[in-house]
Structures are given as structure tokens and as C-alpha cells.
Amino acid sequence: MGIGEIFQRYFIDPIRYNQGYNVVNTLTYAIILGLAALGVYKVLKKLGIKYDNAFFRALIPYMILGAFGRALTDATIIPRTYLTVTPGIYFLVFAITFSALLITHKFFEDWRKVFLYFGWTLVGGEVLLLLFNLDKVSFNFEVLKYFIPFASLALAVVYLLSKRIRLVRENSYLFYAHFYDATTTFVGVDFLGYWEQHVLPRYLMSLTGTAAVMYLLKFSVLIVALYLMEELQESESEKELMDFIKMVMFILGFAPGTRNLLRMLMGV
Template sequence: MATVAERVGVDPERLWGGAFVVALVALVGGSLAFPRLVYDRFIWHYFWGPVQADANSAVCATRAGGATQYLDSASACAAAAEPVAYPGYTLVSEVGYMVTLLFALIGVVFLMRRLDVGTDRSFFYALLPYMFFGGALRVVEDANDTPGATEALISYPWNALVISPIIYFTVFLITLGAVVVAVSLEQFEVTRSYERPLFGIGVVVLVVTVGYLFWLAFTGADGVEFYPQVLLVMLVGATLAAAATWWLIERFAPEINSGTETIGFVILWGHAVDGVANVVGLDWMTALGAGPNLVPKHPVNQFVVDFTANTLPPSVLAVTGDAWPFLLVKLVAATFVVWVFEEGIFEESPRYTMLLLVAVLAVGLGPGTRDMLRATFGV
């Protein structure tokens, strides 16, 4: 079957670039022509406003007359006129980011083709440290923004670079820089393969980031503690959940993982980390002696918590908590995605397949790492 680019007789890279320019002109032009409608009530309300509110430690942010105001109480936010933006995600923003991610992945495939990387499974494993790094970097902002902190390490607007979703672009640019350096080392015959230096650079930035969090904890920084029991419970719980799911797949439906093989287990484990981190962070922090429970950051998490709380009787919730279904949702979703990646996909489009697998793992392991380290360091 011919692709769209082949049917219209346009080079795929030019078609992608043209679509990018059209979208950019529509957003910028619409913001200039209709600032209150396009920018205030759409771009700011659903995308930039939540980042501003988060970066300024506000309960919410409002926008009127082209000016942004930050409010520090829930009652004031409830009484404010729309548009009102709260820290975190909305369903509109999550759909928007999903579409942006898929579009960006296509552009990255073109870039990978020019750099001649990403055809082997080793590329997937070489990028693993960067997925942990993204979550850890976000926790640096959480620690920077801790209520008890006396001095912020990163102030607004620079802290917006490490707040979701901007942090994804920040991590992408750092990762892209590492890929270019690694490929250059291979081309100059400093190393035989780019994967090893790529993995090594990722480990270095991850160790530096997590090391900074440990430094905050052990130097008595305000609002930052270290709870090793939380880290242990989350890692053991995620590993057991992923291993049990993997065993069930291999025992009863091995065809699910015939394409991804070991990568499939890594994806299951990454999403299990996200699921277990939510269960422990939302329900069991107090029981583990690690301070108050966390609060949901995503609409899906909040929906699961609300649904469970409104469905199960209080006596059951007192024993199970209300976040445990999120772990099941993550494992089922990850299993389905692994099943989609059959062996033929790797042969037809290896670069795009590898990039999709990296993205699938990143959307689980990135937030999971953040929640795990937030709970571990009490921020």
C-alpha cells in the first residue's frame, strides 16, 4: 500500500516539515489574531498555564486582560473567572501531548535515518538511563519547590524547563546531544559502537542528578528526607508484579511477547514501577513511616482513585487502599502494547519500532521514577 507521501508525490521529510510549519503558523497566527480565544482559553489554559502555576508553587493561575495572576487558596481558585489553570495535566492537554509526541516521533525517525542509528535492539537499552534521568530531574524541581525550603535552587522561569511537559523537551535535547556525541565518537573510531558511550553518558547524568538528591537529604536540606524502606518496597513490588505478569504471559500466551522478547519484560517492569509507585505513594506512605501520602498528579490516576473510593465499602478500602487498581491498569495496558509489537513490525520499520518502544517505556518509567523518588526523598 502506498504511503500518503508517495500518493501526493512529496518527499516524506518535506511533508513532515510542511505540516510542522502549518501547525506552527496556525497556533502563532491564531494567538496574534485572536489572543483571548486561541492563546488565553486554549494554549495558556490547557498547556502553559499549568506549567506557570506549578513553577510558581501556586494552587492555580488565572489569566485576564493578558496578565497572569497566581492564587494560593482553593477557595480563591474556585471563585476565579475562567480561564483557570491548575498544576498538572488535563484530559485536553494529555491528548494534545500524545498527538505532539506521535508527530515528533516521526521527525525523530527522519533524524535517526540521517544519523544511521536505531536499527538494533541495543539502541533501546542504551537509552534506558535517560528514562530514569527524566524522572529524577523532575524530582530536583520537586525538591527545589518543597514548602520547607528556604532558598530555591532554580527560580522561575528557568524551573519551567524541569516541569512537565517542558521537561520532556529538555530531556530530549540532552539525549539528542548525547546521541550526536556518541555517533561522532564512533565515526572518529574512538569507539567501535555508539551504544556504549551513549549508555555511559546517560549513566553519568543520572548519577549526578540522583546524587544531588542524596546530597540534599544528607546535608539536612529543608523538606528533604531519605526513606530507604519506600525505595525498597517499590522496587521489590514492581519487580514481583512484572515477573508475575511475565510468567503468566510465557505460560499461557507466549505469542504476546514473540516480537519484543526481553524488551517486553523491561516495558512491563517500567510500567509496574509507575503502578507500584502510585499505590505506595498514594496509600502506604504513612504505614511505612515515611510522612504523608502523596496526591494524584494525573487525571487518569485521580479517576482510578475516585472510582475505587466510590465503589468499594470503607471497610475494604481501609485494608486495600484506593489506588491499587492503577497497578492492574498499567500491567494490562503494557501487556496489550507488547502484544501489538509483533515480529514483522521490527523487520518492516526497525527505527520507528524502536522509537515507539522507547516512548512506550518512557511514559511509564519516567513518571514512575519521579513518583518513586518523590516518595523516597519525601518531596
């Protein structure tokens, strides 16, 4: 099998035919994500941008931007292309976010506020796009009948775990984000007939017969990752890198969870 055939089979066809992820493209995208995150970290450090609460809040609308855009694509409001489905939409939203960050940082003194408002403006554009295409969606608020109680229970579990486990307590926002994501997957797969696109979760679901296994998977991965990060951290500069990685980890939980929830609410 030549390189072209491999690329077609493992990267193009899964997007074209909505086949989900496979081992090859999953590992490749993970490597790309890691290298991109490291590159962004170095650029931001060179610019002197700190990962404080204001910066974190300013990123929220861009996370929603990608999640909302992906849901609008599922609803056929935005055309389905390689840049409007996963993983292409991650590259697109990253390009928009990083460009906006660099431009606002260069030309505005209060750049965080401008960066934040620009992000919410883009999200507002997506809301308008939805309002102009309401005929293409069939809202399904029955989703909330399942989501609200299970999400409340999941968040309560995180709260209780934070009382007993230091790593959970010190990084509770990560567990809240990923348990939120796990809840949307659990509700969608077990109650509403959706299917899981990712390789490992899909395997574990077939093994256990329920998407509730996502909670255990999320918890295990986070605990191991946070433990290793803590062991590897030896200096203040490394702490900055670990904080940046945690921000990326939050995005990887919050954004997919929001996309799942929006998609289910839009009935697509």
C-alpha cells in the first residue's frame, strides 16, 4: 500500500464517510496537537503572555466557537468540508484564535478585553446563522431530561472526590470539564442512539455495554497525566508549561462536550 493509499484510507475516507477515528489518525493527530501546543507555548512565552484567569476567560468564546460551528455543520447549516468537521475544524478555530490573539496583543493596550469581545462577536455570528436557519433543526429539549440529572450527579462526584484526592482538588476544573464531556457522551450513546467516534472509548463501550465507562476512562487518564506532570515539574518555567498543558486539557474536555450537547439539543 502506497503513501497515497494510506493517507486516503486512514485520513480522507474517515472524514468523507463519517467513519470516526482509527488508531493511525488518532496517533497522528495526537502528535500534531502536541507539537502545535509546544509551538504556541513558546510563542506566547516570547510575547510575555501570562496564563492568568483573564486570559483563560478570554479563550472561552473561542472554545464555544469551534463547538458551535461543529454542531452547525452536523445540522447542515454550515457546509460539510474538511475544515468544518473534526479534526479540520480544530485547525480552523486554532488559526482564527491564534491570529486574533497576535493581532489584539500587538495593536491594543487592553488586548485581553478586545480579544474576548471579538470571540463573543464570532459566537454571536453563529447564533444569527442558527436563527436564520431554524427550518433545518428540530430542537430536542428532552435531552435535558437525561443531561441535567446525570451532569449534576457527575459534578457532585467530582466535588466529593476533591475532598479526598489532592490532585482532583487542585485541578477540579479539569475534572468538571471532562466529566461534563463524559456525561454528554453517556446520554447521547446510552439514551439517544448516538455513536462514539474515538477508538479507545468505542472499544471500551463495546466491552462494557455502556458509555458510562467514559467516567472511569476520563478519571483514570486525568489522574495519571496529572501525576506524571507533577513528577516531571522541577522548575518555575516547567510549571508554566504544565499550566499551559492543563489549559489544553481543559479545552479537550469542554469543547467536545459543548459540541455534543448542542448537537443533541438541535436534534442532529
